[in-house]
Amino acid sequence: MTDVIEVNNLTRRFGRLVAIDDISFTVHEGEIFGLLGENGAGKTTTLEILEGFQKPDRGSALVLGHNPYTAHRQWRDRIGLVLQESDFDPVHTVTETVSLFAGFFSHPRAVDETLALVGLTAKAKERVGRLSGGQKRRVDVALGIIGRPSLLFLDEPTTGFDPIARADFWTVIEGLRDEGTSIVLTTHYMEEAERLCDRLAIMAKGQIVAEGTSSTLISEMGATTLRFELPRGLGLDALRAITGIDFVLRDNLATALLGAELQSVLRRLMTWAESTEVHLHRLEVLRPSLTDVFLGATGNDR
Amino acid sequence: MAAAGYPISAIAFYSGGLTAYGLMLGTFTSVMVAVVGAREAGWLKRFRASPMPPGAYLAGQIVFNVIVSIALVVVMMATATLVYGLRPRADAYAAVLAYTLLGVFCFTAIALAITRVMTTDEMASSAGPFVTIALSFTSGVFLPPDLLPHWLVTASNYLPLEPLAQSLQHALSLRVGSVFQWHPFIVLGAWGVAAFVAARWTFTWQPLRK
Amino acid sequence: MKGTYAIVLVAVVVLVRLALRRRRRRGPSGASTTHVTTSESAREGTHNVVALVCEREIRQRVRGRMFRAATVVILLGVGAAIVIPSLRHSHTPTERVGVVGTLGADSRARVAATAASLGVKLHVTSLATRAAATAALDAGTIDVAILNGDSLVVKNPLPPTSTSSATQFVRGVAVALGVARAQSAAGLSSRQIATLARATPLAITSVHAGKSGRAADPTSIVGVILIFIMLSQYLGWILVGVMEEKSSRIVEVLLSAVRPIQVVTGKVLGIGLVAFAQAGIILVWALILARIVGSNLIHGTAPWALASILVWLVLGYSFYCWIYAAAGSMVERQDQAQTLAFPLTLPLIFGYVISLTTASSGTAAGWFKVFAYIPFTAPFAMPTLVGLGEATWWQFSAAVAIDVVCTIALARGAAVVYRRAILRTGSRVKIRELRSHSH
Structure with a gap:
């Protein structure tokens, strides 16, 4: 070429x-x-x-x-x-x-x-x-x-x-x-x-x-968003102890941006939810978009 | 009225002077406004981006102005002869045509050289008539030069409008001698060539206001 | 005399009010419903809108860089025109004469008399040879050399049109010495020569008593030039301003709220106010400078001549502005407006030329007086007649009345042209929309 x-x-x-x-x-x-x-x-x-x-x-x-x-x-x-x-x-x-x-x-x-x-x-x-x-x-x-x-x-x-x-x-x-x-x-x-x-x-x-x-950029730089409503009585610190990563509260939802560790974090979260019979309301895993890549790359993601 | 050392009829004075004024107003201002307007609107940049030879745009401007100017001169001459009874010698028309082309060349060049300092077409369209009318009062267009201070007349002799107006008046009122004078060709030619050289250096196809 | 002009003024006011009232009752062309009902508040609204458009126009003009630059240039130019001549005037020029050979006492007296009559100082030096004189001329230490009392030498040929004191002095000396030589060649006694030197022209009387033969009238000349410069500049603003507004589509936004006549009126009013403000500043500046350097600009100028110049400046603007506004609404591009500018100026130029010629000659021909009543040429011709003292108060008022009536008619026509021209450029929906608004 x-x-x-x-x-x-x-x-x-x-x-x-x-x-x-x-x-x-x-x-x-x-x-x-x-x-x-x-x-x-x-x-x-x-x-x-x-x-x-x-x-x-x-x-x-x-x-x-x-x-x-x-x-x-x-x-x-x-x-x-x-x-x-x-x-x-x-x-x-x-x-x-x-x-x-x-x-x-x-x-x-x-x-x-x-x-x-x-x-x-x-x-x-x-x-x-x-x-x-x-x-x-x-x-x-x-x-x-x-x-x-x-x-x-x-x-x-x-x-x-x-x-x-x-x-x-x-x-x-x-x-x-x-x-x-x-x-x-x-x-x-x-x-x-x-x-x-x-x-x-x-x-x-x-x-x-x-x-x-765009696909390589997304897969290399884009982070998958995991978010859900924070269960009653559970703090962000407790959530960190369960999943091993930091969550932040955004729009009243516990939110984390995840890369390759997505699968392990999800498994730990699900195992915990099953065992404690907690229902995670509005649970979402969002596919990364070019917009996320763009905002991240230009330093506008905060 | 004695404008140039020989008696000149009022009609020869005004028809010659006003033709020069019309040529300057028509060519100088309209080239300046057209070019600045086209540049600021981005048309020039677009032309530049195409394989159009740059000279084609210039040629277009000149041809357009030659046509408009000749039309203007024809109307002026027709009015002067038919309505006001101006009776120039037959060869005076050849001289008038030659001076018209000379004027179009000179004023187009000066307009192109000035476009660099005109940032908007609004600016160009107020500066053009302003300069034209100011110059025409010192150049024996609206006022016989003997009403003006001597130094002002002398200074105007080296500006482009006075030689053009004076040579048109000369050609239209002459009874004996040659209708052609050499000094307008030198003064207007020098202005035109200098302005073209300046324009080559300063001319820009890109909008200035950004 | 003052009384008559007061009457003129009252007449103008009455005419304008009458015209306005008629307009109000009928409603202007393309009348809106608000106008027909003529409620006081609706009328207030109209005035407000015109004032708003006008104010916008003034702001736009005065903030323009070009406007400010031009004002400064004009002020500097006017300043130079007033100050420079007064500086030159303050020290009298000296004519330096070099004499080669002998020059009789009589001839010397005549040279001195020539210098005195021109108001220049005289400085005479004696030179040994013709070559020395040539060298002195070339070096510029003398202006003219007299060789043996029978020929004059100068450095460069005298320009035929020049009226400078230097040229006049050389010409005067040439004539004076030539006459002296002829008189001595004729063998006249010194008494006879003295008698000849005192010769005075005969008095001329005419059979019919007439107006005292007036020379060129400087007030009218300056007035006519002023009116011409100002009209041709400020009317150009209207042409370009209307065209520009149309092309930038600002007018579409304006027209969604305002009727066309209000937009044009606001526009010409705004430009007019800025124009006259600029002219006022220039005039005040000129008067102040003139007072400082001690030259008498308006000394001996009849106040009514000055008043008539100002009145006709305003009337001329009011009349022509509608023509330029209508023309401006019909062109689509700046350079088209420029191509149109010269033909549009021709009536102005015609009025200017005939008036300037008349003012310079000092007498008004019969045909010229006709042009003082035609609105196209009246702004130049009428002030000229006033300056020459050839217009009575009722002639003046008649010209004003004709002008005002024609201006009103023209304004209506211009509003129609403007409306049609602007609507033609809009999209289709816009046309229907505006029609439903205006009918």
Whole structure:
């Protein structure tokens, strides 16, 4: 498998603020790679360097084998972009806007086909200025894919979409991946990342704090939650004596985050409950989610 | 009215001066506003991200402004000749066309160079007309220059609007001699080239307000 | 004279009140139900809304960086325009003359007389040779050299249009010495020459007694220029402001609570108040500076001429603001607004040009007087006529009345255009929603 993006020790500063602090990662051909992080974590700066808008202070980035900052137009011909903020010339219709950009690329997708892909066929003759926010975002996506890019950057593409539109969009993105397009995606929605991304990196304060497929990240970093109503007359200390681990009270429930020790803790708890005939109300074992991984990795789990 | 050492009719003075004013207002302000607006809205960044050659955008701006400016000049000349009885020599129209193109080039370049310091299109759309009208009062557009202090007129000779207005007035009122003067080409050309060089260094496709 | 202007003022107030009352009774175009019932509280509500929109506009303007920067630039410019001439005036320029060869006492007297008539000091030095004179000219130690009393040498050619005292002095000396040479060549006695030197032009009388021939009227010129600059700047704000609000969709939020006419009225009122506040600051600043440096800015200016300039500034703004607001509501982009700005300015420019020409010439032609009653040109033409003393109080009031009536009609038209233009950009649901609100 070849790499479409190779990032080595990339650093970018704005004055005294370190936006990106020595990050390295690779994106393989034909995969969807997700960049997750809070606002200000450095996602957009990273994307802007990869897209050739900014020059790194240190380190290197190779995108489709070229330095994006000095790359030629032929390189741009193979790149598609959906920028975070978008606004269009309001006086042109959707078709006019998309056709204009189709003219910039050497092998553009047909305009009708593109509009159908993003679900804008009904709005083709509408002026862009009169579209709703979600519809404008679809125009953005249309402009991103019009040139049949081998590599597509999506910066928070589904912000402002309703749930149905988002599900439609996921189908479109998966379709593009199946055609062989490599995709780099930033998002705030964990279910989006979990559903779409083959691999992902979580950024915090300019650094990559976790990287891998979502299932490995979850199994490596995610903790299973065990919780139940604290039986009457039982304290947290007593519970510790029974199970051997610390519990905390959260929402009136005795709660513990467990890794590999889950099975032994459960066995001890159940044995104790059977023998003392205590009924554990609202007993739950919760599967770890990407959200837990994200909150843990970015230091927001407290 | 003696504006440049030879008698100039009021209509030649105002039609020449107002054409220069219209050219500056139309080109300078609208290029500045269009570029800053497009940049702050993110359109420029989007263009930059596509394989569109950067020169295409510039060419588009210039072609659009040349068309609008020629339309403006045609209307101005038609009004001046048909309604106000201006009777310039036939070759004056060639000179007017040449000066129009020169003006569009120069003011487009200056506008592009200034976009870097304009952070919003709102700022550009108030600064443009402000500068234009201030300059036009010192440049023999709305006032005959003999009403102004001498040092102000001398200073204006080296700013782009005065040579343009003066050469248009000259061409439209001339009876003998050449309708072409060399000094507007030098002054406006120098401004234009300097501004283009400055624009090449300072121009940005990314929104400044973020 | 004061009495007549008081009458004009009362007439304007009465007219405005009449117009307002009629409007109230009928309700404006696109009337809302609250207006037809004309309850006192409903009217209060309307005024409140306009005041709110207006206040918002003022806040937005005054906080703008560009507004503050422009005000400072104008204040500096006005300051320079007042202070610099007074500084230059304070020390009289000196003309330095180099004399090569001989120059008769009579010729010397004539050179001195020329300098005196121009109010410049004279400094004469003797130079040995022509070469020395050339060197002195090049070095800038003398301004003009007189060679043997029969030719003058200067460093650079004299600009034909220049009216500077230096140029006038050289021209004056050339004429004076030329005449002296001709007189001595004619062999006149010194008594005859002295008689010739005292020659005065004959008096001219006309058959028909007329108004005393007036020179250019400086108050009108300055007034017309002021009105033009201020109108073209502040009206531009309206054009851009209305367009911007429309494109940013703020207006949709506003219109869900407020009727279109209230939004436009608030907007032009707000911009107008900021504009006149800025103009007021500039004027006060100019007067204070002028007082400090001791130049007489409004010395000899008739108070009514000044009053009519201010009245027509307000009337001109009130009239044109509706045209610009309507135009602004029809464009969709900043650069379109800029392309539109010049054609929209043309009526202003026309009024300005004819008025400036008239004020400079000192007499108003018959056709010019017609333009003083047309609202497009009246803001320039009427103050010019007042400045020239060619408008009676009833002519002035007639022009004001015509202007006020046309302004009201224009405001209604503009509100209709504004409403249609704004609604056209909204989505479909919005249109129906707003229609049901307004009918």
